[in-house]
Amino acid sequence: MRILAYFDSSHDMPEEIIIAAGFTPMKIMGDVHQPNDPADQYLQKFFCPAARSFLTQALAQSAQWAGIVVAHGCDATNRHYDVWKRHVQTPFLYWFNSPIRNDDIAKRFYIAELKRLIAALEKHFNISISHDNLKSAIAQSNEIKIRLKTIAALRSTKDISNSEYFNTIVACLTKPKNECIDLLKQIEVEWKNRPPFPQNKKRFYLTGSDITYVEWMELLDECSIRIVRDDLSIGERYFTTTIPEGNDPLEAIAEYYLTIPRPATKISLDGRIEFIVNSLRETPVDAVLSQNLKFCEPYAYDAVPVNNELRKRGFKVLHLEREFTPLFDQQVINRISAFREML
Amino acid sequence: MAQQHATSQSPIRIKTLPHAQELKKPMMYYFLRSIIYPKLPWKLTAWTGAGFPIELLWAYNVFPLHPENMATVAAARKQSQRLIEHAEGMGYSRDLCSYCKTNFGAVDTKIKTSLGGIAKPDFIAITNTICDTHWKWFQIQARNFNVPAFIFDCPSYVSGTSDETLEGYIDYLVEQFFDFAAFMEKHFGKKLTEKKMRKVLEKSDRLCQLWQEIYELRKAIPAPYSSAETSASFFPLVVLCGVDVGIKFFEKILADLKERVAKGEGTLTSGKEKYRLLFEGIPFWYKMKFMYELANYEAVVVYEPYTYSFGPRKPLNLSLEETLRHVARLMLDIPYSYNLEKRIDYFKRCIAEYNIDGVILHENMSCRPSCSGMLDLKEAIQKECKIPVLILQCDMNDPRAYAEGPIKTRIEGFIELLAANKKAK
Numbered sequence: 001m002r003i004l005a006y007f008d009s010s011h012d013m014p015e016e017i018i019i020a021a022g023f024t025p026m027k028i029m030g031d032v033h034q035p036n037d038p039a040d041q042y043l044q045k046f047f048c049p050a051a052r053s054f055l056t057q058a059l060a061q062s063a064q065w066a067g068i069v070v071a072h073g074c075d076a077t078n079r080h081y082d083v084w085k086r087h088v089q090t091p092f093l094y095w096f097n098s099p100i101r102n103d104d105i106a107k108r109f110y111i112a113e114l115k116r117l118i119a120a121l122e123k124h125f126n127i128s129i130s131h132d133n134l135k136s137a138i139a140q141s142n143e144i145k146i147r148l149k150t151i152a153a154l155r156s157t158k159d160i161s162n163s164e165y166f167n168t169i170v171a172c173l174t175k176p177k178n179e180c181i182d183l184l185k186q187i188e189v190e191w192k193n194r195p196p197f198p199q200n201k202k203r204f205y206l207t208g209s210d211i212t213y214v215e216w217m218e219l220l221d222e223c224s225i226r227i228v229r230d231d232l233s234i235g236e237r238y239f240t241t242t243i244p245e246g247n248d249p250l251e252a253i254a255e256y257y258l259t260i261p262r263p264a265t266k267i268s269l270d271g272r273i274e275f276i277v278n279s280l281r282e283t284p285v286d287a288v289l290s291q292n293l294k295f296c297e298p299y300a301y302d303a304v305p306v307n308n309e310l311r312k313r314g315f316k317v318l319h320l321e322r323e324f325t326p327l328f329d330q331q332v333i334n335r336i337s338a339f340r341e342m343l
Numbered sequence: 344m345a346q347q348h349a350t351s352q353s354p355i356r357i358k359t360l361p362h363a364q365e366l367k368k369p370m371m372y373y374f375l376r377s378i379i380y381p382k383l384p385w386k387l388t389a390w391t392g393a394g395f396p397i398e399l400l401w402a403y404n405v406f407p408l409h410p411e412n413m414a415t416v417a418a419a420r421k422q423s424q425r426l427i428e429h430a431e432g433m434g435y436s437r438d439l440c441s442y443c444k445t446n447f448g449a450v451d452t453k454i455k456t457s458l459g460g461i462a463k464p465d466f467i468a469i470t471n472t473i474c475d476t477h478w479k480w481f482q483i484q485a486r487n488f489n490v491p492a493f494i495f496d497c498p499s500y501v502s503g504t505s506d507e508t509l510e511g512y513i514d515y516l517v518e519q520f521f522d523f524a525a526f527m528e529k530h531f532g533k534k535l536t537e538k539k540m541r542k543v544l545e546k547s548d549r550l551c552q553l554w555q556e557i558y559e560l561r562k563a564i565p566a567p568y569s570s571a572e573t574s575a576s577f578f579p580l581v582v583l584c585g586v587d588v589g590i591k592f593f594e595k596i597l598a599d600l601k602e603r604v605a606k607g608e609g610t611l612t613s614g615k616e617k618y619r620l621l622f623e624g625i626p627f628w629y630k631m632k633f634m635y636e637l638a639n640y641e642a643v644v645v646y647e648p649y650t651y652s653f654g655p656r657k658p659l660n661l662s663l664e665e666t667l668r669h670v671a672r673l674m675l676d677i678p679y680s681y682n683l684e685k686r687i688d689y690f691k692r693c694i695a696e697y698n699i700d701g702v703i704l705h706e707n708m709s710c711r712p713s714c715s716g717m718l719d720l721k722e723a724i725q726k727e728c729k730i731p732v733l734i735l736q737c738d739m740n741d742p743r744a745y746a747e748g749p750i751k752t753r754i755e756g757f758i759e760l761l762a763a764n765k766k767a768k
């Protein structure tokens with residue numbers, strides 16, 4: 001099955017439309033091991049390094065993809081589309097304008113945008129996307145979300161490393177969905193038989209910018225902390241709720257994407273805080289690790305009020321600004337380790 | 344090496360217009376009210392920002408308080424650095440917008456209005472059309488103040504957007520206008536009258552018409568008016584679109600310019616205009632001398648997309664629905680935030696119409712959206728217009744980004760390129 005790649009700074013791209021169109025949706029993740037020189041010809045160094053890495057990947061690999069859809073997200077996604085249009089060679093580049101509001105007006109607009117996306121795919125690829133295709137895609141997507149939620153819940157009771165959890169999510173965002181379901185079935189059996197949560201590890205909640213490479217999760221493993229809950233898009237935001245399986249699939253997709261836990265790129269701040277607090281009530285943790293990637297503005301803005309509110313409610317919070325590098329940053333390790341020791 | 348003219352001969356000066364000082368009137372009108380109105384329980388005030396149709400607030404008799412504008416005041420009064428550093432002490436990253444951090448610092452330190460302070464509003468009204476920072480910043484402050492916030496969600500009008508899709512975006516915005524009406528009624532019991540809205544639009548259009556006439560006169564050679572003055576004089580367009588006070592000021596400025604053009608006089612010392620420049624981006628508010636000092640190199644900025652952006656003509660004599668659609672279109676399609684394809688075409692047109700010899704692009708570390716596509720813009724101008732382009736990395740409100748020596752060196756190098764390019768033509 002051919003890949004249709006998408007650039008999405010959170011969880012705004014309705015993958016179900018791509019699945020229903022007969023493609024494998026693949027979230028562009030970038031490659032932290034590759035220098036960003038190709039993207040840096042067109043983007044200044046003070047832009048989000050992950051977004052620059054996505055462009056570097058697209059410049060190198062777009063020929064292997066049937067096309068690319070860019071979903072409205074942060075300022076980087078929104079403005080970089082024009083740069084991608086100028087420099088990335090692809091037969092199909094599409095802008096999907098998901099709203100930042102999530103009321104009834106936004107829902108009508110979102111459904112109109114879904115229809116425009118479907119029409120563009122049908123026209124370009126000479127295909128037809130039926131309601132049955134969409135319903136089947138929704139069912140497949142939901143199965144992945146339900147299975148992910150089940151295994152993610154094991155993080156707080158079993159010995160599951162941060163990197164294992166991360167790699168599982170990434171697989172679900174980048175591989176064919178059938179393969180993902182098989183993979184998740186195997187993982188569920190395996191993780192349920194793991195030893196209990198190690199006594200020498202601390203339980204943490206992870207919030208902030210998306211982590212896009214496993215080395216940062218390995219760094220947390222190195223610090224003897226375990227992320228047992230999170231609100232990342234490459235994380236719980238992707239599977240915490242399922243798509244309603246009603247009669248109208250577009251209505252259902254719109255309902256889902258506008259009611260999933262809000263990222264920092266969408267309104268509202270209070271909604272974000274409430275989701276985090278509710279998760280923390282469900283799953284006791286030792287502390288919250290808040291972080292933002294250097295130049296990631298939405299999360300850098302949110303970090304102050306979100307962390308202040310969490311502290312006000314009695315949670316212990318450490319905030320870090322991190323670089324985009326696969327190398328273990330000893331200063332970060334020291335700060336996390338010192339914080340861990342204080343707990 | 345390019346020499347400053349001042350070193351060997353009498354200095355080249357920017358000759359300000361006879362009525363330039365009258366800017367004080369609209370400024371006093373605005374600043375006095377921005378101090379008094381928040382204290383009067385019967386007066387409604389709102390925080391707003393660039394890109395929001397300010398006429399909508401005036402039509403509701405809501406006085407617009409403008410945190411960005413006050414941040415520029417703080418910079419001009421040499422307060423912005425300490426306010427920014429205060430905000431960074433509160434936890435806000437060095438990489439975030441310096442307007443925003445100036446405001447966070449101003450509110451937290453309760454600095455007075457004359458130094459860039461701003462009062463708590465009754466509500467907040469903003470859009471995402473210029474940047475995400477606007478609504479992120481305002482959302483945080485609305486939460487801090489515990490006041491209601493209305494955020495217009497403007498879809499991104501990217502390169503290649505079809506007319507049909509654009510109409511869909513406009514539909515979405517028009518629905519939000521009605522939602523704003525519901526917001527005003529719910530929170531403040533206020534209703535908009537069409538008559539009042541049309542009156543406000545008429546005044547706003549008059550102000551913008553005058554601004555566009557002023558811009559037309561800036562095409563004259565020598566240039567009668569430079570960014571050294573427009574960076575201040577465009578003030579009424581920021582907050583006073585819809586009231587009379589700015590109109591009178593612009594009428595006087597326009598009359599001055601007509602007289603100057605008729606006499607064949609320029610803003611620089613007679614006979615000294617050598618290089619006509621376009622400056623893209625927000626000025627360095629803490630260092631407005633920069634615009635004046637260009638005169639020392641016989642250079643004058645004759646066009647700025649930034650100040651031009653604030654003055655689009657407004658719809659008159661249209662039905663209510665057509666009026667709303669027109670305003671919505673203006674919100675989506677602002678020169679300052681044009682998509683890359685439109686931006687390149689726009690620059691090419693301005694360069695031709697204003698006889699531009701070179702372009703300075705302010706690579707503003709506080710405004711990543713405006714910097715996106717800037718490298719492509721530079722290349723397109725150089726290739727298609729065959730004029731030099733200088734990218735100057737700096738910041739609009741954070742003086743820590745301004746390094747006097749390196750900037751001077753880069754300007755001198757740029758002037759040398761301009762000279763060589765002129766000679767080659």
